[in-house]
Amino acid sequence: MIRTHTVIDSPVGPLTLVALDGLLTGVYMRKQRYLPPQEFFGHPDPEPFGEVTAQLGAYFAGTLKEFDLAMNLVGTPFQKEVWAALQQVPFGETLTYGGLAERLGRPPSAARAVGSANGHNPVSIIIPCHRLVGANGDLTGYGGGLPVKRYLLDFERGTLF
Template sequence: MNPTHVVVDSPVGPLTLVALDGALSALHMDMQRHRPPAETFGAPGDPHTDPFATVAEQLSAYFAGELTEFDLPLTLRGTPFQQRVWGLLQEIPYGETATYGQLATELGKPSASRAVGLANGRNPISVIVPCHRVIGSTGDLTGYGGGLDRKRYLLDFERKTHAAQNALF
């Protein structure tokens, strides 16, 4: 089956959603580093059918502060190492961060923080596979394919929402 795509609005700008075989295979921001050429996104899809309708609904709930964990079928294509890194990204809790070094250590490769950073930068499904939650060892915001302003926005948004949710309990 060929890929299809739709564009949805978000607080971080338009997001291009790409689906392949009924699963989300990419979420790209405008002006994103490593964004593939638009012709690879396939034909325009129907935003009212799945998986696009479900992805858009969950993104809307996420940006409204009502959803902290996505539950979507994903097709992540990459090397085995990238796949392992992207799997770890999905384990970083909402409102929290991890460092490249922590992820490298968790992979059993403590000296591979640079390789983790490169795999993180190639994450094809930003926001949903939360590469924005990875920071430098000193706590600095280092690199983000969507730009540091978007990374800062997403982290601040999650921290505020997480704090507000915890204050209720």
Template sequence: MGEVGVAERRTHTVMESPLGPMTLVAADGLLCGVYMAEHRHRPPSETFGPADASVFTECVRQLTEYFEGRRTEFDLPTAARGTPFQQEVWSALREIPYGETVSYGWIAERLGRPTASRAVGAANGRNPISIVVPCHRVVGAGGALTGYGGGLHRKERLLELERAHRGVPSSN
């Protein structure tokens, strides 16, 4: 992440995906946003900077492999901006294995804050790097599908994709 007060050079591109168009945003060459159409906490488009697909070649490749079921983990430099608590939650999201789900309570326990399920849910919902930081793998108590910034229908499709390809050799 850039220092406070230091201007970042932001760029973006739009890639087509099985979930519809996804806007990829980078700050100083580091992935800082993956937004779907109708994304709940999508920043204003004017904050994305100019279009420059060249910055996103590796990101597009890895996302394409993911959607094809050939990638289970991402290896991309990221720079998500958030509070220290949000950063903790987003870090915990990266530990959820491909094709599996956990509850908000599980993450709260993992962070040593067993009563913070709602705060975890709020931080999860603010994750700006969808899919790459797998917030879709978090479900409600008892496995119920709960909110997703890109829409519950997309969350369900992502979980179905991962279940269908679990155990398939990955190209990561």
């Protein structure tokens, strides 16, 4: 297994892109809650990230609403199930943690488990964990911080000032 990384600038600050055997496995913000140790990132190499960088650039330019990237996600089967379901939450929309649990055929009590899996999403922005909100619609925790979550949601809704 070969891990490589590069750092790109974005409107939400620097993003560290990580690849495992040439496939995207992580997009980390500087203040990421569950930031892996530095050795996890492997050696610097921008080579595997051309398409990722292009799609993130198009997203932040407002011309891309759905990412189409090959990824090598590392997580539990439940986490992967949640991450796959997150990718079905449309650009500019939000869903509650309980709503996502329901989409997965789980009881409302699974909302906390969904929240935990969401919080451990290794590919922020591309797997849109920022689109999950609390039961009453309030913003709740976000690995990159609530101001970044608010920015991403406002950006997607076209309500940035």
